[in-house]
Amino acid sequence: MTSNQWFNRCSRRCASPSGRVLGVLAVALTLACLSRDVTSQLRSTWQNALRPSLQLIATLKRRTSGLRDRWQNAEVLSEQLATAREQVLVLESKNRRLANLLRDPRRRITVAENRASFTATQQPLIVSRFVEARVLGQQGRALLNHLRIVDAGRAARILPGSFVLDGPGAVLDLGADARLKNGQIVMNEDRVCGKIVEVGPRVSRVLTVDATNYRDIVRIVDRDDPRREHGRGMLEGTGQGSCRIRLVDISRPVTVGDLVYSAAGEDRLPTKLLYGQVDRVEREPGAPHWDISVRPSLGARVPSRVTVLTSEINLVRLANRPLKQGP
């Protein structure tokens, strides 16, 4: 047998299925016989080749772990939502039961007291109260004068409140019985009429804004922009149907048409109290202050119905006892 024939026979055997299987087994045996160093070298090469994909997988795992946390948070939130819905149902049933209890008047009073004590600390310490009053006309004054004469002769000879009928200004049909006091502002629809200067048990006397003795601190604001204040000064009645404002520095930009508001009660009233409008602004040569003339918004007359602005301590706050502090 020549070498060429031997090679051809070997090639045919290797191409047969059994030869291929034998070849595979030979390769496997060769691999199994490799030294440990070669094996570890092959494995490290293979692991290095796999590193990019493993890094990608690690990155994806980090991202998905964030998503998984969000998903778990969503599950927790859904559980909390279910619990909250159950609580809402319970509270609704309680509300229905309480509404049924409130139909009983006696229980209603108890609930109102509890509510008042709860909201007491949320209320201001000083509150404003508006007292509606009527201005007595000539006939009313005449009647009271007649009563004065009768009462004075019958009992103590002096009728309390008799002094209010004398003197200038309007007379209101409310007095100390309505807790009116001196200095309280009398107004009509946010416009100042005057101040109470004398109070009797049943009646009180009002000094109108144009009266000679009338004085009040006022604010002068821009006509177009009420938030711009042009100055503060002392308003005085002239006794001639108008007022004037003193002590306004000439550096203040006061102009004709500016509005004049009361500075009293501005910290606790929802609206501003209007005195009138500036109708003349002058300055004496060398004088440091403006001479401002004001036209009262109500004129010299007093409406038949007025409102007295009173300030008093909030009784709800006084009734609410402070909590006891620890030692």
Place this chain on the structure above:
Amino acid sequence: MQWLILILAVYVAETLQAALDTVLCVGNIVPDWFVLTALLFVLTVRRPQPLLAGMIVGLAADLSAVGPLGLSTALLALTTLGVARLRRKLHIEHPASRVLLIALATTLYTQGIIGITAIGPSLLMRNTITLFIGAIGVGSYTAAFALPALLIITWVREPRRVNSLGAAGHAPRA
């Protein structure tokens, strides 16, 4: 081209093996992505060379494992050879029968690997039964992943097959 696809598939299988082992582990049983790759290659490629494909995938499995080299190479080559012959003789083309064949082949391969690595004086009958049940579990678990993979491969290759039949003048099969 098919060998390039096989190498890429082996790379992906190794990545899946490393990434999803902890996720897909059910009672110490995980799917064998290498065997699945080799068997899918043999069952879906028109003219496969099963010995060479099994050797390539088996070598990758050996490099990923900690045991001696050559074991998976030989066993997987023999397994793919047997599967290719069965496919040719029995005309196994239906996905369900292919899945059954994959389950059987994976079980035998795993049993062979376990039997060779665990052979020794400490191997008891109880351990043998446990390992055999484990091999069946690995085979079933791997076959479970084979079904969607086969469906996807069929879905991807179907338009190409229809186009080739149409270009050759044959009417496409319904």
